């Protein structure tokens with residue numbers, strides 16, 4: 458393969474590599490929103506630029522050509538002036554360091570890109586994928602043509618067919634299109650994943666809300682009975698007692714509603730030190746009405762107090778609720794659900810044990826893959842979310858299950874070093 462083509466292809470690799478790294482370490486770990494306006498993205502692009510510039514082609518002495526403009530234009534399109542100024546400094550500094558006459562041409566072209574391209578930033582966000590690709594390719598090809606002509610002009614080399622590498626225009630354009638396509642797919646996948654998680658949460662909420670509203674009816678009917686009884690009661694002592702009962706029942710109804718509402722709060726996506734014992738108690742309480750509606754008894758054997766972990770409150774609740782809900786649903790004819798949380802020196806171990814339908818080894822293997830469900834109205838997303846969140850909080854999950862006997866979920870999280878006394 459000729460030398461030019463080889464170098465250009467190496468450049469393409471340098472552009473793609475940071476994008477894959479970014480996908481693996483930031484996007485997959487949900488450390489970035491779909492707008493990609495995070496410094497990590499800018500740093501990846503800077504690395505890409507520096508690598509490209511380290512492997513240029515010198516068409517004529519002092520003038521270096523490489524694909525640095527691709528990550529640069531990407532930065533300007535996706536991050537506006539904030540990114541373009543960052544990357545501008547990177548390119549200029551490194552180019553001056555490398556030296557040669559081409560420095561001035563580079564300065565001129567890069568300045569134009571960093572001023573003009575971010576003007577499209579707002580508009581670019583709104584257009585469709587095919588237009589984005591077309592636009593970015595156009596910018597990339599135009600800027601490469603402009604650079605070549607300017608270099609010839611400055612170096613006073615005559616423009617000859619021989620001295621112009623058409624590979625340069627073509628590869629710059631194609632790699633630009635490819636990168637835009639990859640970035641857009643990355644954003645789209647991330648968005649879909651978030652939507653899925655939201656959809657699963659909504660589906661669980663609607664399923665358990667029926668049992669919760671049913672559960673609220675009870676205390677209200679009881680307090681209604683006491684209030685009605687007040688009418689015919691003259692004894693002051695008795696009246697006070699009735700009022701006490703009625704208030705207590707109303708309070709119970711209020712608590713159920715409050716707990717349910719806390720579940721619907723939007724996620725804040727933040728890792729904090731949280732008391733996991735409290736969250737487990739909370740989740741058990743929220744699920745009690747659902748368990749009751751399915752004749753399942755929840756037995757909390759022991760939950761050790763004040764176990765602090767680093768995690769996200771809403772997410773940990775969603776995990777426990779998904780697990781408890783699955784266990785309850787597995788006990789089709791009722792049963793007992795046992796819950797325990799004990800800590801040892803550096804971990805908290807949580808056990809959720811049911812005596813429901815259980816799973817075959819094959820079913821256990823498929824657990825957590827999206828859309829795997831054996832239920833008529835199942836979504837097959839609950840366990841995927843559980844695995845996902847537990848992993849994110851540095852936890853572990855183990856499953857033991859026997860068909861027809863029941864299932865045992867063992868979850869553990871590293872405890873925070875400084876425990877409150």
Ligand code: ADP
Nearest residue numbers: 783784787830831832835836837838839840864
């Ligand atoms: P869904 O509950 O919507 O079916 P999940 O991802 O929560 O989706 O669960 C996937 C499947 O895993 C369930 O359909 C069920 O077959 C199986 N499963 C999960 N938990 C249990 C359990 N405790 N006992 C038996 N099977 C279970």
Ligand code: MG
Nearest residue numbers: 779783839840
């Ligand atoms: Mg489920």
